[in-house]
Amino acid sequence: MKKPHVRHILGCVLLVWGLGASAEVTSTRINVPYEMFRLKNGLTVIVHEDHSAPIVSVNVWYHVGSGRETPGRTGFAHLFEHIMFNGSKNVPEGAFDRWLEAVGGNNNGSTTNDRTNYWINLPVSAIETALFVESDRMAYLLDTMSLARVDQQRDVVKNERRQSYENAPYGMVEILLAEAMFPKDHPYSWPVIGSMADLSAASHEDVANFFKKWYGPANASVAIAGDITVTDARRLVEKWFGEVPASERLTPLASRPVLLRDQKQLVLEDKVELPKLYICWPAPAAYSGSSMALQALGDLLADGKNSRLYKRLVYEMQIAQEVEAFYDEGALASNFRIVVTAREGQNLDRILTIVDEELKKIAAEKPSEKEVTRVRNQMEAGFFSRLERVGGFGGKADMLNEFYFYTGNPGFFDAYLAQIRSVSPKDLQAMTMTVLGPGRVLLSAVPMGKKDLALKEVKP
Amino acid sequence: MKTAKIISGILLSVGLAELPARAESAPAIAGSPDRSRPPIPGPVKPFLMPKVEKVILSNGLPVWILENHEVPVATVVVGVRSGAVSDPADKPGLAAMTFSMLDEGAMRKTALEIDEDVSFLGASLRAQAAWDVGVASIQTPVARLDKAVSLLAGVVLKPDFPESELDRLKKEALTSLLIARSEPRQIGSRALLQAVFGKSSRYGLPIGGSTQGIASLTSKDLRAFHSQHFKASNAILIVTGDVRPSELVPLVEKEFGKWEKGASVAQEFLLPAGPKNRKIWLIDRPGSAQSVIRIGLPGPPRNTPDYFPAEVMNTLLGGSFSSRLNDNLREKKGYTYGAASRFDFRKAGGLFLAQADVQTEVTGPALKEFMIELTRIATPATAEEIERAKNFSALGLGFELETTDQVANQLLEMAAYQLPADFIDTYVGKTFGVTSKDIQGVAKTRVDTSKLSIIIVGDRAKIEKPVRDLKIADVSVLSLDDVMGPLPVISKD
Numbered sequence: 001m002k003k004p005h006v007r008h009i010l011g012c013v014l015l016v017w018g019l020g021a022s023a024e025v026t027s028t029r030i031n032v033p034y035e036m037f038r039l040k041n042g043l044t045v046i047v048h049e050d051h052s053a054p055i056v057s058v059n060v061w062y063h064v065g066s067g068r069e070t071p072g073r074t075g076f077a078h079l080f081e082h083i084m085f086n087g088s089k090n091v092p093e094g095a096f097d098r099w100l101e102a103v104g105g106n107n108n109g110s111t112t113n114d115r116t117n118y119w120i121n122l123p124v125s126a127i128e129t130a131l132f133v134e135s136d137r138m139a140y141l142l143d144t145m146s147l148a149r150v151d152q153q154r155d156v157v158k159n160e161r162r163q164s165y166e167n168a169p170y171g172m173v174e175i176l177l178a179e180a181m182f183p184k185d186h187p188y189s190w191p192v193i194g195s196m197a198d199l200s201a202a203s204h205e206d207v208a209n210f211f212k213k214w215y216g217p218a219n220a221s222v223a224i225a226g227d228i229t230v231t232d233a234r235r236l237v238e239k240w241f242g243e244v245p246a247s248e249r250l251t252p253l254a255s256r257p258v259l260l261r262d263q264k265q266l267v268l269e270d271k272v273e274l275p276k277l278y279i280c281w282p283a284p285a286a287y288s289g290s291s292m293a294l295q296a297l298g299d300l301l302a303d304g305k306n307s308r309l310y311k312r313l314v315y316e317m318q319i320a321q322e323v324e325a326f327y328d329e330g331a332l333a334s335n336f337r338i339v340v341t342a343r344e345g346q347n348l349d350r351i352l353t354i355v356d357e358e359l360k361k362i363a364a365e366k367p368s369e370k371e372v373t374r375v376r377n378q379m380e381a382g383f384f385s386r387l388e389r390v391g392g393f394g395g396k397a398d399m400l401n402e403f404y405f406y407t408g409n410p411g412f413f414d415a416y417l418a419q420i421r422s423v424s425p426k427d428l429q430a431m432t433m434t435v436l437g438p439g440r441v442l443l444s445a446v447p448m449g450k451k452d453l454a455l456k457e458v459k460p
Numbered sequence: 461m462k463t464a465k466i467i468s469g470i471l472l473s474v475g476l477a478e479l480p481a482r483a484e485s486a487p488a489i490a491g492s493p494d495r496s497r498p499p500i501p502g503p504v505k506p507f508l509m510p511k512v513e514k515v516i517l518s519n520g521l522p523v524w525i526l527e528n529h530e531v532p533v534a535t536v537v538v539g540v541r542s543g544a545v546s547d548p549a550d551k552p553g554l555a556a557m558t559f560s561m562l563d564e565g566a567m568r569k570t571a572l573e574i575d576e577d578v579s580f581l582g583a584s585l586r587a588q589a590a591w592d593v594g595v596a597s598i599q600t601p602v603a604r605l606d607k608a609v610s611l612l613a614g615v616v617l618k619p620d621f622p623e624s625e626l627d628r629l630k631k632e633a634l635t636s637l638l639i640a641r642s643e644p645r646q647i648g649s650r651a652l653l654q655a656v657f658g659k660s661s662r663y664g665l666p667i668g669g670s671t672q673g674i675a676s677l678t679s680k681d682l683r684a685f686h687s688q689h690f691k692a693s694n695a696i697l698i699v700t701g702d703v704r705p706s707e708l709v710p711l712v713e714k715e716f717g718k719w720e721k722g723a724s725v726a727q728e729f730l731l732p733a734g735p736k737n738r739k740i741w742l743i744d745r746p747g748s749a750q751s752v753i754r755i756g757l758p759g760p761p762r763n764t765p766d767y768f769p770a771e772v773m774n775t776l777l778g779g780s781f782s783s784r785l786n787d788n789l790r791e792k793k794g795y796t797y798g799a800a801s802r803f804d805f806r807k808a809g810g811l812f813l814a815q816a817d818v819q820t821e822v823t824g825p826a827l828k829e830f831m832i833e834l835t836r837i838a839t840p841a842t843a844e845e846i847e848r849a850k851n852f853s854a855l856g857l858g859f860e861l862e863t864t865d866q867v868a869n870q871l872l873e874m875a876a877y878q879l880p881a882d883f884i885d886t887y888v889g890k891t892f893g894v895t896s897k898d899i900q901g902v903a904k905t906r907v908d909t910s911k912l913s914i915i916i917v918g919d920r921a922k923i924e925k926p927v928r929d930l931k932i933a934d935v936s937v938l939s940l941d942d943v944m945g946p947l948p949v950i951s952k953d
Contacts, residue, residue, distance in 0.1 A: 003781060003798060052530055054505035055858040090495035097782040099498045102848040104855025121859045128499035155794025163797045163817045166749040169642045240493050273642045305575040318628060321635045343635060344950055377582030381601060388531055388863040
């Protein structure tokens with residue numbers, strides 16, 4: 001991610017009663033109206049009108065993430081994300097942020113295995129500033145790119161890695177899990193942040209090649225949501241992005257699910273106080289027929305006091321401080337993860353036994369309709385609350401692009417809601433039986449010098 | 461929105477310092493955008509603020525309602541005008557625990573039953589203390605508003621504070637303190653509060669309190685806090701979202717109208733003067749890849765007359781991405797993933813804070829750059845910087861009031877600090893009214909570099925010498941126990 005903090009620094013002093021969304025929600029349907037069109041150069045544009053406040057968000061997805069990297073250059077997609085903010089032919093170094101702030105705008109970007117996204121939130125009267133800087137870097141990034149600029153962001157990214165991974169308790173776990181869950185040649189087997197050695201190795205030539213290959217308009221989509229008409233948006237996007245040189249459409253990476261036959265065990269010693277157990281299964285790819293049920297299963301297990309694992313481990317037995325369960329999705333493959341932080345002096349083997357007992361209960365007897373209704377109601381409420389924002393990470397513009405990228409349909413909102421509502425007790429039972437099987441990775445993160453607190457060797 | 465009104469002063473022209481003045485040019489022809497300079501924005505569209513409907517219930521409880529019918533959800537907030545500053549001296553953490561315990565048993569329902577009821581509605585219930593207020597709130601689909609309000613009233617008015625649940629939450633809180641000992645950023649934040657405000661002030665500890673304070677809490681303490689502070693005359697109800705006052709008022713009257721009025725609870729709290737001299741505190745964390753730098757001073761209260769100059773000055777110093785601290789330490793030097801500063805305003809005065817996590821090897825040079833920027837902020841800024849900071853503060857906030865939660869929080873802040881009713885209406889005008897001289901003035905008085913407390917959590921063997929060699933202040937070393945208190949003892953029964 002470009003920045004560690006979003007604008008909250010200004011406190012809660014706020015100004016605009018720009019309330020909510022123009023999304024129309026009824027008890028049965030949800031409608032986020034949009035129009036989609038394609039420029040001659042191949043750029044896909046999606047526009048959603050929301051006139052409830054004089055603000056707009058310009059959200060760009062490049063359909064490339066760390067999964068497109070080559071061995072020896074891990075972390076490059078994310079380093080590149082940083083470089084995108086450092087100036088282009090007509091936007092001097094540093095001006096990207098200065099110009100946007102000068103019109104009241106805010107921006108950020110992030111990189112995952114699958115994609116890289118960028119957003120600019122700003123008053124609608126200044127939308128052309130956003131379109132100028134976005135189109136300039138799409139068309140002319142390389143004109144003023146220098147090794148010095150690459151070096152500068154390389155240092156920032158290395159500090160991001162230090163802050164979020166090396167210096168953070170349990171921070172290195174993500175890196176070990178990626179490696180353990182996927183075979184060496186799988187695009188998800190290295191972490192988005194990359195290795196320090198690879199970050200050092202990235203050259204100016206790498207930057208140029210990556211840009212030419214992946215950052216063309218045909219490999220990007222722009223979503224604009226806010227106080228603007230489709231007509232105006234189209235005119236302005238054509239004006240600013242029309243001159244971006246055309247590019248070839250690229251073939252999406254084929255989905256590549258993985259299977260673990262056996263149970264793998266790992267131990268990480270870290271500067272931490274309490275042992276933590278990570279249980280990780282391979283799972284079906286994002287937006288597949290199982291995705292919503294897997295999300296719901298995560299909530300059934302660990303969202304709220306009455307969730308199965310929370311209730312047992314944290315509330316009743318009080319042998320754990322915290323428990324999480326979630327479906328971590330990707331276009332090629334996903335994983336499902338349960339993470340339990342032990343209380344002081346508590347044993348990870350015992351915790352694993354209880355987790356397995358709870359999973360067996362679901363496999364033996366499907367959850368009640370009432371329990372699953374509770375889960376669905378919570379998921380539905382969470383989805384609605386995302387519709388209150390037009391911009392930023394996870395706001396409506398970002399969701400339009402996400403739905404377009406993963407399903408080809410920006411208007412997937414209604415289908416998404418229908419999927420939430422159709423999750424059944426039987427689905428949750430089926431997911432437990434088919435996905436949460438014996439092939440899994442068990443990682444014990446323990447305090448330095450206390451390997452004895454790790455899981456004992458267990459046979460599945 | 462029918463009830464909206466235009467905020468005065470919003471139509472002020474927006475000065476854009478980097479843009480040369482240009483005659484009204486014809487709109488660019490499609491396909492040939494002018495990239496020789498940034499586009500000139502159109503006139504700022506007026507922001508619209510719906511009217512806040514203010515009602516008083518039969519027991520005197522004020523209710524503020526702000527309607528928004530875009531999404532069928534509502535947020536209902538009970539704000540109690542007592543927070544962590546109301547903790548007794550020997551029980552730091554009492555307010556926080558009292559609020560956390562509200563939904564752990566109430567109306568003779570168990571914690572699990574309450575959670576079941578709330579989550580079945582698709583609602584979420586939260587309760588927590590801040591410094592000057594405590595809050596219990598529920599966000600709910602409006603179709604189930606009646607039940608949600610009834611649950612909220614139940615946990616606020618009739619909590620049971622069961623011993624067994626208190627015991628559980630105490631263990632959880634003590635375990636969190638144990639975990640915090642391995643988190644350099646938490647260690648840094650705690651050390652800073654202690655250095656700036658001293659061990660004898662409530663401000664010297666976080667809202668959650670201390671190991672000893674938490675360990676000492678009993679149900680009796682919680683009941684006493686509740687019966688003293690949870691009164692209609694010491695509270696406010698805020699409702700935002702898809703509600704109609706004509707239907708809402710009878711509902712809240714039914715649920716909250718019988719809340720005992722009580723006496724209002726005035727809390728006198730004095731801001732400690734803070735250290736007289738600049739000082740560096742070093743906390744060893746061997747093997748750290750980064751040093752956590754936290755620099756602080758006692759800050760002005762929320763109702764300070766120089767609030768707007770302070771906000772604009774801070775935006776310029778460390779409150780935005782292109783601010784001086786971030787531009788220097790991150791963009792120019794590459795020492796960090798991000799450097800920032802902010803004012804944490806509270807009723808009695810709060811904290812000024814500047815911070816970054818920097819690569820271990822550059823700890824000395826990074827600290828030197830902090831000192832340069834914190835000193836330079838008192839000298840004149842360029843017109844371009846000032847315009848940019850003012851525009852960023854004034855114009856960009858539309859995105860912070862999109863959701864019912866955000867709006868409810870803003871109303872709560874206005875109520876808690878008794879901000880003038882026209883605070884929002886005059887916000888843009890007052891921000892644009894800040895001058896270069898105001899910025900220098902507030903920098904001189906509020907960023908007094910001779911009194912800075914500087915915390916560094918990092919690998920002492922690597923950073924102590926470079927830090928001492930800067931010769932900017934005395935250096936003292938603190939142990940983890942000095943900062944975090946004794947290792948929490950958590951019984952396992």
